[in-house]
Amino acid sequence: MTQPLVTILDDEPEIRRILTDALEDAGFRTQSFSRAREFEAALNRVTPDVCLVDLSLPDTDGLALVHRLALEQGAAVIIISGRAQVQDRVTGLELGADDYITKPFDPAEVVARIRARLRTPRTQTSHSDTAEFNGWTAHFDRYVLESESGDETPFSHAEGEVLRLFLESPKRLISRGQMQESLGGAAGDSFDRAMDVRISRLRTKLGEDPKNPRLIKTIYGAGYIFLGDVGWK
Known part of the structure; x- marks a missing residue:
């Protein structure tokens, strides 16, 4: 059985490394990207099961990207962001994100949240x-x-x-x-x-x-x- 694929979009190399290590240790397949352009190009070739998306991206508006993903992709979308204000969290969820995790985070919590997203009625x-x-x-x-x-x-x-x-x-x-x-x-x-x-x-x-x-x-x-x-x- 093919393991679920999680894509990671974050411009911080250390964040990508931490998430990749934690997810692969938990049995997930991963792809990571530092730019939204590369990330969106990859989505034309494969549909991930879960997308982890940072809001503070150098080449696009993270919230607008989350909204497009929610409408156009069959993947769950989880925001991982340093923006901890309640309004940012609510806005992200209103635009279609399935979950919102703030930085700094415990990698084990991210893994648990992803597993929760995959344990849906779908x-x-x-x-x-x-x-x-x-x-x-x-x-x-x-x-x-x-x-x-x-x-x-x-x-x-x-x-x-x-x-x-x-x-x-x-x-x-x-x-x-x-x-x-x-x-x-x-x-x-x-x-x-x-x-x-x-x-x-x-x-x-x-x-x-x-x-x-x-x-x-x-x-x-x-x-x-x-x-x-x-x-x-």
Whole structure:
């Protein structure tokens, strides 16, 4: 069985070395890059399982790159950054990152976070990559929502994880704790804020009335329920 591939984008050679050593010791394959241009060129040839991305890059805006990765790649995106402010963390998660780790970091924590990202419903389920519900088709292989008229709307990897979680447990209460356990990442205000943002974006893409959504219902103080009728293809 091929080991998961983790790509590392950081302009600091020592950071790349520490991460490479820790990940390869843990059984992962790695590729490391110091420039976004080289990193993006490599993505045209291979799709990694997880991308580790620093925000302070010399040749591009790290947050803009994270947003593109979240929308265009099938990989989980984890930010590793020296920016420790809460707003930077929240912004990164809002733009589609799956997790946020601040420098300095414990390499063992990075390995644990990556393993948590790979232990998602997407890797555990026996379902296919296409689900139909209430006039919509979710293509998880292409990260696209297709309407009855054939119009397509892209969704990010992070949004897709939340959507798949709902579609695999329709008409059942899913608590915040269950979401954190299933989707990984560090619990806390930033995780809760990220979930709020992802669910809000999914509702928008599904044409939901934010004041009275039909599909993704908030049960205040308890969690969420997805009320659609789901069929997997």
